[in-house]
Amino acid sequence: MSVQWNEMIVADARALRASEIRDLLKVAERPEIISFAGGVPDPKLFPLATFNDVYGDLTGDEQAGRRSLQYSISEGLPGLRQWIADDLAATGAVRDIDNILITCGAQQGLDMLARLLLEPGREIVLEKPSYLGAMQAFSMRRPSYVGIAMDDDGPVIAELDAAFAKGARIAYLSPDFQNPTGRSYSLDRRLAVLETARKYGAVILEDAAYCKLAYEGESLPSLLALDDAHGDPDAGTVIQLGTFSKTLAPALRIGWITAPRPVIRQLVLMKQAGDLHVSTINQEIALRAASKLFPSHLETLQGAYRAKRDVMLSALADFMPEGVSWSRPQGGMFVWLTLPENINSRELLIDAMEDAKVAFVPGQAFFCDQSGINTARLSFATESNERIRDGIERLALLIRRKDNQ
Template sequence: MTVEWEKLFAGRVGGMSASEIRELLKLIAKPEIISFAGGIPDPDLFPAPALSRAYQKVFESNSGPGDALQYTISEGYTPLREWICAYMESKGARIAMDEVLVTSGSQQALDFLGKLFIGPGDLVAVTKPTYLGALQAFSPYEPTYVSIAMDDQGPVLDEVDTALARKPKFLYLVPDFQNPNGITVSLDRRIAIIERCAAAGVAVIEDAAYAELRYDGDSIPSMVALDAERNGGSPATVIHCGSFSKTMVPALRVGWVCGAKDAVQRMVLMKQAADLHTSTINQVVMHDVVSEIFQGHVRRLRDAYKQRRDAMLTALADFAPPGVTWTKPEGGMFVWVELPEGSDGVALLERAIKEANVAFVPGAAFYADRSGKNTLRLAFSVNKPERIREGIRRLCGLLGQGAV
């Protein structure tokens, strides 16, 4: 007799699914493929010299590397948490040390938030579309999703009201240059959402992974800062997820979550059970690097990614056939394309890879209800401008042939 593994798995395992993006990354490793699929930073822009100096400093310090190679507290390396508190205060949110938890990337924070709030059948409000990684993090806890449509200012308020009337546990939102559609939630819409959620007793989870990558327009206060302002300086409704993956490097897996002390302290217990703490030496190195170069390095990223965004928008304007529309993001890493009704992004992807050596992510992956079949996400961050233009030319050539 052998073990029948499927019969032993917990029911929540059925909510787990592979990331379309991760699977695509396996498929499109060939150098001839122009990939607009992975929303990843350009490795040519990683601050490798600063990281090298920081690791060297650890191993050549007078006290030796012992502390950096040792276990540390689950909350995170204290100097890094102090830096995060100062950073958040510079953005308008007064966060205390015991309201910050360093996580293994902000993805771990999303998993902890799912575990903290969601029981089988609980309602969770998300935008339509939303970040695929959030759906992956939340779905194993067996929620029922309430999807909220968006316009160019963010979630549509009438639909927010309808969702809140059903009393979801939280509203998850990427307010700055959203992954996947690049939309930024306007100031008025942010304030209205916070006020409505506070009145309904519904938490807001703000995923701020792209907030520093603004190329045009005026900066808008984060939702956690607006929440703190209306609550006398400290957040009461918004839980904020931050990350160094897009501004520094993803491989160190250093992110954070901050907000109401009661929620964060529960997540500390989850951290203790999950992995004890995020890598000590990676936290030490990250603190050294962000203390030294953060603002200057972010300016460098903005300059490079702005050129790539502009190249993609120009190419779409030059080559896209009639009936195709797209967003014009002020920052981030993504342009969202909408094809004529009845089009199928998955079928287009198959042809694009085979016939044009171009890849992207079909938009249905970003909808909790798997709608949006006529949409695509194009990431511009990792390719140089000339390669972006060539890839868009090829893709639009297929669209012009009625490939959808």
């Protein structure tokens, strides 16, 4: 008798669904496609010379090199955690290394927090739209999603309050240059979010993946910093996820969770049971590269991505027909497109790839309730300025034709 694999695989694993974003990354490799699909950094901006130096320095030092190839502690290298703690302190967040766990990218952080906090039927509040990768991490625990609407200042507080009043006690939020919309919260809305969470004793999972990629406007404190200013960080409301993937290099797979000590202690046990620790040599390289590169490399990234964003916004204004609107992000990598209601962005993508040779991510994938059928995410990060403008013009012509059918 053969193994009945569908019966062997547990319900948590069967809850997973394929990522449209990961599938579309394959499309971006075709040179004829102008891709606004992948939410990845521009590889032309990777600081290769610095990485060459830090790898050489590390492996050239026999004692440090051998240590970097050995097992390490599950919490993460103390020097790297101290660097992160110092960087957080510069933003007003009062944490020490015992509040920090190094993870294999922020995505592992999402997975670990899902396993720590979620279970079948437990409610978690999400922005509409929200980061697809977070929903994938959460879905394996089979929670109940409570979607709340967003306006230009952030989540609608009345809806957040109602969700907490009905029993939800966890919210996943992205206050800075959100993936997928590029939107950010105002200061008043950040304070209102925290006040509402404290009112109900709720936990906020703050995704800070793009917070360093600010191109204009006032720099606002994170929810973590505002929470720390309120009292004891070990009794705080906010758990923050950070990463070097958008500022150093994704392949390092270095992220972190900043949380109260009781949370970190439990996560360390999970880390030990899962993969023991993040690659020692990658942690060492990240520490050395960040120490050498920041803040000057951040300024390079900000200048390059600002220019790409400006080209995309200009092209949208020049070419898009009436009835199409878009976000105007002050940072991050994304512009959010809202199409006329009669246009299905999934169907539009098929024609865009075949006829216009342009790729994007249909917006419906980012909604926990599968709404947003006429929305799309555009990334300006990886294409050249010329191809951005060309791609937007092609896409606009296709939208105009679809809208008139």
